[in-house]
Amino acid sequence: MRLRFLGGAREVGRSAVLVDDSLLLDFGMLTGNPPQFPVETPDPDAVVVSHGHLDHVGTLPALLSGDERPPIHWTPPTRELALTLARDTLKLHGGTYNCPFTETDVKRVTQVSETHGYRETFEAAGYDVTFYNAGHIPGSAHVLVDDGETRLLYTGDFHTGGQRLVSETTARPDADVVLCESTYSDVTHEERATVEQRFVESVETTLWEGGTVVVPAFAIGRTQEMLLICEEYDIPCYVDGMGVEVTEMLRRHPAFVRDADALKRAAGHARVVDGRDGQRKRITEQKAAIITTSGMLSGGPAMTYIPAIRGNPVNKITMTGYQVEGTPGRNLLETGSAEIDGRVMPVSAQVEQYDFSAHADREGIRSFLDSYRDTPVLVNHGDRCEQFADELRDEGFETSAPGIGDTVSV
Structure with missing residues (x-):
């Protein structure tokens, strides 16, 4: 061979x-x-x-x-x-x-x-x-x-x-x-339960303080994982981007997920964003987690959410995946600024990284x-x-x- x-x-x-x-x-x-x-x-x-x-x-x-x-x-x-x-x-x-x-x-x-x-x-x-x-x-x-x-x-x-x-x-x-x-x-990954608990506590703290949390997530796998966590801990959340379509597709293949009923509950718990009539702008003013593509801030609805919440230090951006060098997500973690639609924007909102690999x-x-x-x-x-x-x-x-x-x- x-x-x-x-x-x-x-x-x-x-x-x-x-x-x-x-x-x-x-x-x-x-x-x-x-x-x-x-x-x-x-x-x-x-x-x-x-x-x-x-x-x-x-x-x-x-x-x-x-x-x-x-x-x-x-x-x-x-x-x-x-x-x-x-x-x-x-x-x-x-x-x-x-x-x-x-x-x-x-x-x-x-x-x-x-x-x-x-x-x-x-x-x-x-x-x-x-x-x-x-x-x-x-x-x-x-x-x-x-x-x-x-x-x-x-x-x-x-x-x-x-x-x-x-x-x-x-x-x-x-x-x-x-x-x-x-x-x-x-690399040695931190225990998944520990990562999950830190994430939940961080999000709940921000919401209690009156802030909004943007959760950039890959559409395939990561978005659904974050939805499952939010449902488990009753965190109010929205879901936006390609992850919506992927979640619905995966529900059609219950044999290939760990708990089809849990995924159904998670999909029902999240409010789906359709992006019409300034909906995204209004959502950024609510106390909720917004799970959205793209996971590295290189496109998608995240390009609307990050500029809208970046100026308030009570708000938070929780990166949930690996950030490739040179991507806006990586630059945000390293410099505190992100290039959105060709403009470099300083971000006052808190930025955190979680290893949900x-x-x-x-x-x-x-x-x-x-x-x-x-x-x-x-x-x-x-x-x-x-x-x-x-x-x-x-x-x-x-x-x-x-x-x-x-x-x-x-």
């Missing part, structure tokens, strides 16, 4: 691995200005997708722009998330170099889609493929690829700690080689790999893949960290 790394190697973003020039695992984009795409657009016989985040599915429709129509295999939530993201990319960047596909390509995705549940083995490009719950977001999967001689386990993104939205991964299928993500290989941390990755101590491990999807591979090698693992464009035989 030969693996060719077209993206996601020694980096976070644009994940794409080609197996024997036949089976493609993921085809994402690396967000930025401009965005980056896999170094090659191949013609695979089939595509298998681990989960519905932009860095794993963002470039998928471009595979269908030519004469070939490879089937795309994924779980039902991943299919819907990928289509939602593709349509959003078209809306933001369609017709420019920042969008490598057309509306026609997106429509073709629906024509070649084949969905599967967890632990249901299916055939793709001559391989036996099985999905296992990866505990990252709804529908996320470890991907086991078996050619009859070699079993490759592609971890995708995974979490070994439980979240309110999804249960942690417990699957450890037999494999001959593991291709493992390493996003947080040098959906990735396994250093201990989580190592606990996962404990089941594969006698199995070769390829490290990818991280900013320090080579260093982590060296650390694992010092502990007796057979490891390497392929680079972009490398071909590895396993």
Whole structure:
């Protein structure tokens, strides 16, 4: 089995691995200005997708722009998330170099889609493929690829700690080689219950003091996690942006969330913002939490809320996800100012950061790999893949960290 790394190697973003020039695992984009795409657009016989985040599915429709129509295999939530993201990319960047596909390509995705549940083995490009719950977001999967001689386990993104939205991964299928993500290989996450309690106490304090809390959150996964927390602690909240659509979609797939009834209650607890008639401006004057995209303040309704609440030091902005260097969210944390619509605005409101990560941390990755101590491990999807591979090698693992464009035989 030969693996060719077209993206996601020694980096976070644009994940794409080609197996024997036949089976493609993921085809994402690396967000930025401009965005980056896999170094090659191949013609695979089939595509298998681990989960519905932009860095794993963002470039998928471009595979269908030519004469070939490879089937795309994924779980039902991943299919819907990928289509939602593709349509959003078209809306933001369609017709420019920042969008490598057309509306026609997106429509073709629906024509070649084949969905599967967890632990249901299916055939793709001559391989036996099985999905296992990866505990990252709804529908996320470890991907086991078996050619009859070699079993490759592609971890995708995974979490070994439980979240309110999804249960942690417990699957450890037999494999001959593991291709493992390493996003947080040098980080130890604070206990989730502790993070959650600090967040709740902070929000409740601000509301008691008469302030408003803006909660920037990624539309997929993080928005729903914050809704579940607000419902659990009876925090008055609004929800705005793409997270509204994603929440409703996930409710249609109850088998892929931890507690479908809890998600239903959380969706009913939050008041949905439609953005009409100055609604957003009025909301910023209320004592409530506003859960809104984008998670890094790079667009979306947050561009309305932050300028409106920034001048009052009683108000608060609670960042709930990792902030990529150079994004307005990262700049706000580091400088106390944010660039909104081309203007740098000083922010007097309090700014806080909370680690609600959906990735396994250093201990989580190592606990996962404990089941594969006698199995070769390829490290990818991280900013320090080579260093982590060296650390694992010092502990007796057979490891390497392929680079972009490398071909590895396993």
